[in-house]
Amino acid sequence: MPEALPAPVKAKSAPQKAMEKLGLLRDIDLALHLPLRYEDETRLTPIAEARDGDTVQCEGEIVESHIELRSRRQLLVRIDDGSAQLLLRFLHFYPSHQKSLAAGARVRVRGEIRGGFFGREIVHPTFKLVNEGAPLADSLTPVYPTSAALPQAYLRKAVGSALQRAPLEEILPEQAVPRQLPALREALMFLHHPPPQARLSMLEDHSHPAWQRLKFEELLAQQLSQLQAQRERARLRAPALRGRRGGLHEQLLAALPFTLTGAQQRVCEEIAQDLARPQPMHRLLQGDVGSGKTVVAALAAAVAMAAGWQCALMAPTEILAEQHFRKLIVWLEPLGITVAWLTGSVKGKARQKMLDAAASGAAQLVVGTHAVIEDKVSFAKLGLAIIDEQHRFGVAQRLALRKKLASQALEPHLLMMSATPIPRTLAMTYFADLDVSTIDELPPGRTPIVTKVFADSKRLEVVAKIADEVARGAQVYWVCPLIEESETLDLKNATETHAELSAALAGKSVGLLHGRMPPAEKAAVMAEFSSGRMSVLVATTVIEVGVDVPNASLMVIEHAERFGLSQLHQLRGRVGRGAVASVCVLLYTGPLSDTGKSRLKAMAETNDGFEIARRDLDIRGPGEFMGARQSGAELLRFADLQEDSALLQAARRLAPELLDHHPAAARRQVERWLGSKAEFLKA
Structure with missing residues (x-):
């Protein structure tokens, strides 16, 4: 008997693929x-009563x-x-439209009323034939939010049937939910x-109790996930690193040349106390640009190395x-510490020597980029992992560094650093499982940076100012934007600006630095600039982060409207690192969007x-601060950190009680709202 053929797999329709x-x-x-907005199809407006500009639903016979x-x-x-009569004007239509919209048919239409040459009309109304x-x-x-391949009618039907089947039973104990929800x-x-009588304003601004219930549920799931991660981490063991006196x-x-x-x-003491415990430290060290995070990291590494353990520092x-x-x-080698250097550009025998x-x-200390977490890299005794600009690394990368400790019974301590300070509400939400140390004081001798905003039409005046600064011995950065859509265009922009400034500053050294240059060439250009010869x-x-040239006192950021606010602040932090008064010039090309205006205004108003x-x-919103924690998917879809702080506080109070007394309900709550995204909170 011939073997039965498998049933053909039914191809997915375009709407199914879009879903x-x-x-x-x-x-x-x-x-x-959830819906973006609503249309009112619950009432009919007589054509005679419809006013210009109103969106109305009317019904009549086609004459x-x-x-x-x-x-x-x-x-x-x-x-x-x-x-009264109303004209319906269709600029795009099919033969079937003409056939169905024939004289004598009755039709219900919806759209915006306009005054036209032939009386009032609606252009491209939605319509359906009715009795x-x-x-x-x-x-x-x-x-609903949708895409071109997913019509509203299809999506409405899919949502309607899913609402009947979805597991929407109450998970939380009755006393856990705020009474008004x-x-x-x-x-x-x-x-x-x-x-029909629902207040649209409360639906659209998400203040309605129904919206509040969803926000509360979502915040609670997020807080539960954070607390679970924190408790799981507390059960892990780490080497207790205690530095001995002297x-x-x-x-x-x-040995440091400064105090x-x-x-x-204060933050060094907080970190030392964490390192001395047998649980893994999970601390975020945040401080403004130039606040001295590197020396704090070096002192933390010294504690780990003094206890006989290795340390890794990874930068983006x-x-x-x-x-x-x-x-x-400079700081550690005179004290007998061996520092290894490991990046993608270290090849061959030199690389093998570092790996060995x-x-x-x-x-005792390995410094590098993503190369530090490659599979071939292993450590004898990794006790402390330090990640700089932590928001630039993905979850998988942070987890990989934590797994570099050969003994699976122990975890290394983890210190993450960021020059993008985390607002308190954000720290409470996305970083609730982290201990946060803040350097809120700049070292003495740093001069405030004056920020000026100019339209691109003032470009020649800015170039003339650069000539004056260079003539008196100052050094200048000119930053061109990274145009993500086209690296070629980005390179052309930087190259043309380099040529323009070289011509305007005859006899002076003007360098060019961009992402496509080989590492050795980049290093040579930076060495020239750092030495003062350029x-x-x-x-x-x-040059966004880490570059430290105290003599540089002027920065020009071209097309400043294309940069994010935190990135502009990071770039500005490359000047003002010495005792010389420094200036940051933001050149923009108009017209500016409201967001662009807000960013440039903020930069001009505060350092x-x-x-x-x-x-x-x-x-x-919070997406940028989350960095790779969100891994491309926002963890909060409904709640707003600023507006919903009361709900956030309620969720924070309830989370430990649920985990302690209703663990099954807590687990189901996290699963319903976060699913696999809960993992993003653990790294």
């Missing part, structure tokens, strides 16, 4: 896919229908409802199908990693990184 692309895979996903050949082919349909007396919708019609199923049914830590302090600020001393770019490497060699030094323990450095954003961070959160 998958939007992440609408489960019934619960569709139930939580005339014909195609007109003016500048373009149009289908004109006139309806009459007994009070006289056909019932109206009994709730507001939802308009409705049940979850009730809240979702209301938001998908609000009654040891490496004290020797490094004595620590009070803020640096080779320029920043090399900057750390050079500082750490890390694996044998001969290198007057002007034209660069893309590769305070914490205030910059707060304004950036207001302008753009």
Whole structure:
């Protein structure tokens, strides 16, 4: 008997593929896919009462229908409802439209009323053929976020049936939910199908109790996930690293050519206390640009190395990693510490030598880029992992560094550093499982930076100012934007600016630095600029972090409107690092968007990184601060950190109680709202 052929796999339709692309895979996903806005199809407006500019729904009999050949082919349909007539104008239509919209048919239409040459009209109304007396919708019609391949009608039907099947039963104990909030199923049914009398303003600004219930549920899941991660980490073991009196830590302090600020001393003590515990440290060290985070990292490494353990420091770019490497060699090698250097550009025998030094323990400190976490890199005894500009690394990369400790029974301590200060509300939400140390004091001798904003039409005046500065011995950065759509265009922009400034500053050395240059060439250009032999450095954003040239006192940022606020602040921090008064010029090309205006205004008004961070959160929301924690998917879809602080506090209070007394409910809550995204919170 011949073997039966397998049943053919039915191809997915375009709308099904579009739903998958939007992440609408489960019934619960569709139930939580909430409307952007609503249309009122619950009432009819007599044509005579409709006013210009109003969006209305009317119904009438078609009294005339014909195609007109003016500048373009149009289908004109006139309806009459007994009070007045209304023209429907279709600029795009199919033969089926002309056939169905024939004289004598009854049609219900919706759209914006306009005054036209031939009386009032609606251009491209939505319409459906009806019988006289056909019932109206009994709730507001939802308009969902969608794509071109997913029509609203298809999506409405899919959401409607998913709402009937989705597991929307109450998970939380009755006393856990704030009394004023409705049940979850009730809240979702209301938001998908609000009654005609619902206050649209409360639905649109998300202040309605139904919205509040969803926000509370989401915040609670997020807080539960954070607390679970924190408790899981508390159960892990780490080497207890205690520096002995008179040891490496004290020797490094004595050898430093400067005195620590009070803020640096405070955070060093917080880190030392963490390292001495047998649980892994999970601490974020945040401080404004130039606040001295590198020396705090060096002192933390000294504690680990003095206890006989290795340390790894990972930075996002080779320029920043090399900057750390050079500082750490100067501070640590005289004290007998071997520092290894490991980046993608270290090849062949030199690379093998570094790998062997890390694996044998001969290198007590390994500094590098992503190369530090490659599979071939192993450590004899990794006790402390330091990640600079932590938001630039992905979850998988941070986890990989933590797994470099050969003994699986122990975890290394983890210190993450960021020059993008985290606003308090954000720290409470996305970084609730982290201990946060803040350096809120700049070292003495740093001069405030004056920021000036000019339109690009002032470019020649700015170039003339650069000539004056260079003539008196100053050094200047000129930053060109990174145009993500086209590296070629980006390079052309930087190259043309380099040529322009070289011509304007005859006899002066003008350098060029961009991402496509070989590492050795980049290093040579930076060495020229750092030594003072180069007057002007034209660069893309590769100089955003870590570059430290105290003599540089002027920075020009071209097309400043293309940069994010925190990035502008990071770039500005490359000047003002010495005792010379420094200026940052932001050149913009108009017209500016509201967001662009807000960013440039913030830069001109404050040098305070914490205030910059707060304004950036207001302008753009939390996504940027989350960095790779969100891994491309926002963890909070409904709650707003600024507006919903009361709900956040309630969720924070409830999370430990749920985990302690209702662990099954807590687990289901996290699964329903976060699914696999809960993992992003653990790194």
